[in-house]
Amino acid sequence: MQTRRMLTKGRLVPNFFSAPYADVRVVGIPRALLFHRYGALWTTFFEALGRSVVISEPTTKDTIAAGTALSTDESCLASKIFLGHVDELRKRCDAVFVPCYNNEGARRAFCTKFQAAPDVVANTFCDPPLRVLSCLVSETADKQDARQAFLSLAMKLGAMPKQAKRAWRAAACAQQEAEKAACARTKATFDAVRRAEEAGEAPLTILLAAHPYLSYDPSIGGTIADMLRGLGASVVLACENDRKKTLAASFDFSETMPWVVNREIIGAITLLHDAVDGIVLVSAFPCGPDSMTDDAIVRCIQGKPILNLTVDAQSGTAGLETRVESFVDILRYQKRGGYIHGKA
Amino acid sequence: MAKHNEGYVSFDENGTLIKCTKTAEEAAEETRGGTAEAGSAAEDADADAEAVGAADARDDAAAIRVRGFRRSGFSPLDTVVSTFGDGVRGARVVVGEAGRAFSLFDPKQARQRKKARRDKRHARTRVAFFRFSHYDAAFKYFVEQVLDADFVALPPATKRTFDLGSRYSSDSVCAPFKHILGDYIEALELGADVLVQFAGPCRLGYYGELQQSILRDLGYEFDMLNFSTVTGKPAVDYIKICRAKVNPNVSVPHGARQLLATFKMIEALDEVNDFYLANAGFECEPGSFVRTRDRFFDAMRSCTCERDIVETRNAFLDEFRNLPVDKPAHPLRVGIVGEFFTAPDEHSNLQLERKLLDMGVEVHRTVSLTNRALHYNEKNLRASVSDYVTYDMGPTSSLTLAAALKYAQEDFDGVVHVKSSGCTPEIDCMTVLARIASDYRMPVLYLSYDSQTSDTGLDTRLEAFYDMLAMKKERG
Numbered sequence: 001m002q003t004r005r006m007l008t009k010g011r012l013v014p015n016f017f018s019a020p021y022a023d024v025r026v027v028g029i030p031r032a033l034l035f036h037r038y039g040a041l042w043t044t045f046f047e048a049l050g051r052s053v054v055i056s057e058p059t060t061k062d063t064i065a066a067g068t069a070l071s072t073d074e075s076c077l078a079s080k081i082f083l084g085h086v087d088e089l090r091k092r093c094d095a096v097f098v099p100c101y102n103n104e105g106a107r108r109a110f111c112t113k114f115q116a117a118p119d120v121v122a123n124t125f126c127d128p129p130l131r132v133l134s135c136l137v138s139e140t141a142d143k144q145d146a147r148q149a150f151l152s153l154a155m156k157l158g159a160m161p162k163q164a165k166r167a168w169r170a171a172a173c174a175q176q177e178a179e180k181a182a183c184a185r186t187k188a189t190f191d192a193v194r195r196a197e198e199a200g201e202a203p204l205t206i207l208l209a210a211h212p213y214l215s216y217d218p219s220i221g222g223t224i225a226d227m228l229r230g231l232g233a234s235v236v237l238a239c240e241n242d243r244k245k246t247l248a249a250s251f252d253f254s255e256t257m258p259w260v261v262n263r264e265i266i267g268a269i270t271l272l273h274d275a276v277d278g279i280v281l282v283s284a285f286p287c288g289p290d291s292m293t294d295d296a297i298v299r300c301i302q303g304k305p306i307l308n309l310t311v312d313a314q315s316g317t318a319g320l321e322t323r324v325e326s327f328v329d330i331l332r333y334q335k336r337g338g339y340i341h342g343k344a
Numbered sequence: 345m346a347k348h349n350e351g352y353v354s355f356d357e358n359g360t361l362i363k364c365t366k367t368a369e370e371a372a373e374e375t376r377g378g379t380a381e382a383g384s385a386a387e388d389a390d391a392d393a394e395a396v397g398a399a400d401a402r403d404d405a406a407a408i409r410v411r412g413f414r415r416s417g418f419s420p421l422d423t424v425v426s427t428f429g430d431g432v433r434g435a436r437v438v439v440g441e442a443g444r445a446f447s448l449f450d451p452k453q454a455r456q457r458k459k460a461r462r463d464k465r466h467a468r469t470r471v472a473f474f475r476f477s478h479y480d481a482a483f484k485y486f487v488e489q490v491l492d493a494d495f496v497a498l499p500p501a502t503k504r505t506f507d508l509g510s511r512y513s514s515d516s517v518c519a520p521f522k523h524i525l526g527d528y529i530e531a532l533e534l535g536a537d538v539l540v541q542f543a544g545p546c547r548l549g550y551y552g553e554l555q556q557s558i559l560r561d562l563g564y565e566f567d568m569l570n571f572s573t574v575t576g577k578p579a580v581d582y583i584k585i586c587r588a589k590v591n592p593n594v595s596v597p598h599g600a601r602q603l604l605a606t607f608k609m610i611e612a613l614d615e616v617n618d619f620y621l622a623n624a625g626f627e628c629e630p631g632s633f634v635r636t637r638d639r640f641f642d643a644m645r646s647c648t649c650e651r652d653i654v655e656t657r658n659a660f661l662d663e664f665r666n667l668p669v670d671k672p673a674h675p676l677r678v679g680i681v682g683e684f685f686t687a688p689d690e691h692s693n694l695q696l697e698r699k700l701l702d703m704g705v706e707v708h709r710t711v712s713l714t715n716r717a718l719h720y721n722e723k724n725l726r727a728s729v730s731d732y733v734t735y736d737m738g739p740t741s742s743l744t745l746a747a748a749l750k751y752a753q754e755d756f757d758g759v760v761h762v763k764s765s766g767c768t769p770e771i772d773c774m775t776v777l778a779r780i781a782s783d784y785r786m787p788v789l790y791l792s793y794d795s796q797t798s799d800t801g802l803d804t805r806l807e808a809f810y811d812m813l814a815m816k817k818e819r820g
Binding site for chain 1 (some may be wrong): 558
């Protein structure tokens, strides 16, 4: 350190040891798992550091098949899809970005899947070895929040501290904008529903409560949202709400729930409970956190019909369609006043 | 007569303040040591106290003391000065027990008096843990010595336990949740007031709350000492929650000391069990190891202080070492790694260890309460597997991988990876384990337990695994 400073007249200059990823020009980001939550942050960050970013194509049947072949049988669908995306990317980039998201504080943890993702990728694609670009977000144990994690990542990429901070600012702004846009979408949906109600219609509003990687994935949650829209319902996504508010609301529901994403979903359910007609819970098979929170939701959220769907790699859409259609029919009947007293 | 070791303040009939720090028996003994007259007085006092009954033992003790002193011609407020004449200067006041200055308004004693009053209002709570491997002795010690409450001992788990648990829990939740829920239902049937649940970094952290909700929906009335609610908070909160849920009079200094003793007991249990696992497969007299281990657990259950624990451990380690074994020079060695609950718990993993021991295998298991909870240094463990992983992959992942790698490097014949079905962190470990296995050419048997896992299926797989290991060893 001392000699380096002398050579560079007091300035820190990245070298091979401090910046092992300086040569990475093209960063690949799999369009799976947390990309659907932090996509704007990640892309902007790497672009601000002068890297070009390649994002894998939206999930197809082939992605699922490739991912299933690569992963352990018992892994959840979401992580199988994730490996499928990495597989698709690895020929097209210098390094794949797989961050290790552990937690954002106490009771704001992520599923251990996100924690293990970088090592799972590195061990799955070990021959030939795949370059994995990663950073650790862990506020409780390692006292490292997202900002610090990404700043140190920028250092590894050979950025100067100033550049790194600038890149983080740009990324954080982009992320904020993306979240605002998502909230605006929810608001627009509710506005449209209100206008329809004023016009004398009886529109159905359904809350799709699922992890972002399901809600935004065209092959899983996307089909369910499309089905609901096709049946004339307005769909509100639980993940498109103010994260701070939903997180705060979730503490009224549960004291000890460890997972931040599940907390936000539950917060959205409790906040929007009166504004929607029904709730659709979607989880990937076999999802660890959802196996418990879905039980808690069904147990404690009363007064609104809840449809609990589990999607797996095998599921054909026919069975899903039947269940979704009948759920919408039930909601319609209920809205008219029930089977017996209504005019249906 | 009830025995109290604490000091307290009391008033006699004339309103004189008396300070006593000893029990009635000790007081009586003291007086007996004096004159014959005093001795008879103390006996009278004892008889009186017995007549009154043990309900107000503390007050009785005070009364006896007063009367005892009166008759012996020695008042408790007498000082050295008044006893031995006025001429002594600078004499020490000896009221009650020596060692502390006498004070009319000693805050400590006032507090203790308050406690003594409160004691009468609170019935002793009956605390139950879930069943977990052989740790019930430690749980019992924790409840009785640290929390000073009654422990509800559960009989061995049956098929009904797990059926109850799976009936009332979500289908896709992990198997330990179902086991524990079944245990809780049985504990509540046995009359438990308070159930204890741990905290953990995976789904375990949410077990307590959900189980509480399920049991409440079933109509049970109880309280839950859920350590998840205070994770990451200072020790004061742990004490607070114990006082609020179990016993308002939990003593911190006593409790802290006994907590260390509890840790000692856990270490002792695991140490002896490790010896058992390594040697029980080669016993000369069938069943001798199991019998000794059962006696050891029984002895541990009746321990009441740290000395008992250490003595029991030493005695039984000696006994185990003296048991005759017929161990070959190079026995088949198998390591067990995996998930924190299923791997150590014999009932959950369908007696996996017993089955391996019956085949004549030396079994090693690193995952235990000692290694995961007491001596867990994640960074060190991860450093040993740094060739394979960069980050902490989950609650027990580093331990699993480090143990598997250690077994591989020590030329173990095979490793059994045990987990409950759907255990996310351990599933992720399997990718890395597979790589370790191929690098070191070490067979790994992956076992995944859920509610449908059959005993026979496990037998078949284990036998096949054993045969393979034995053939591999023969070929060298």
